[in-house]
Amino acid sequence: MRGRGVDLIAKLHRSPSLHEREVHAYRAWTPHLGSAAPELIAVAPELHGIVITALPGTPLDTQSLGPDDERDAHRDAGRILARLHSLPAQAAASDMTDYLADRGEHWLARLGHHITQHDAHLVREHLRLLRSTTHARVAPCHLDFQPRNLLWHTDRRTRVIDFENSREDLAARDLARLATRIWPQRPDLREAFLDAYGPLDTNDTAVLHHVTALEAVTSMAHGLQHGDDYLVDLGRRLLANLGH
Incomplete structure (x- = not known):
């Protein structure tokens, strides 16, 4: 996937708990890591899915x-x-x-x-x-x-x-x-x-x-x-x- 001029990755989680953990990490913690971690672009709770930037x-x-x-x-x-x-x-x-x-x-x-x-x-x-x-x-x-x-x-x-x-x-x-x-x-x-x-x-x-x-x-x-x-x-x- 491509968006905003960068490559994107869509990911579906195997369980709600894994989805919640990763979403929380991308919202609360990874912004402090700068370019060393992906950026959260979108969340699809009903699918337990996310879209993040590719590194x-x-x-x-x-x-x-x-x-x-x-x-x-x-x-x-x-x-x-x-x-x-x-x-x-x-x-x-x-x-x-x-x-x-x-x-x-x-x-x-x-x-x-x-x-x-x-x-x-x-x-x-x-x-x-x-x-x-x-x-x-x-x-x-x-x-x-x-x-x-x-x-x-x-x-x-x-x-x-x-x-x-x-x-x-x-x-x-x-x-x-x-x-x-x-x-x-x-x-x-x-x-x-x-x-x-x-x-x-x-x-x-x-x-x-x-x-x-x-x-x-x-x-x-x-x-x-x-x-x-x-x-x-x-x-x-x-x-x-x-x-x-």
Whole structure:
């Protein structure tokens, strides 16, 4: 689509909640990110649809960049997420930790015999500790912040797309996809990202460690449900790492 001399994208959401989350993000938060995020052009509530501007670039996970360009892309991503996380939030940390711990129990129950009693106990211990981390930072979060939603362009700028999972949450949880899927193999990208994002405090580090248990059970459950071997293997690897 084209309008106002720019390319446009029409998107239909799979559920009302995803539609509401993305519309809210585009109205309340992404204007503060400037050209690093799409602009909301129109909303069709009856269709759960939106029209947004298309951004230049292609997803990082589809590109073969040199190490320097990769580090620049992740450094710019850190700058964008730091800006998003600097915006005001209303939710209390205790409400967020309780919610996430409850979600962890939900997904743990879905795994049934696919998880050992030892691993289930380990996950529950991390969920218990997460619930007690009541002074963590709360911020507007993207919640699917990973290379497939980060565009890199020849102008050497990173942009972020797909805000349908966004909501107020624990800020450090927004780093979980990078921390569990990218940084273990590429510590240089972690360093570049945090160079722009800023250092993690004690509570951030604790949250990131404990939500790894949540990432493990949700990855396994979704992988088993959809026949996605990558997610199943990721969940098992995260569980193994938690045990060390």
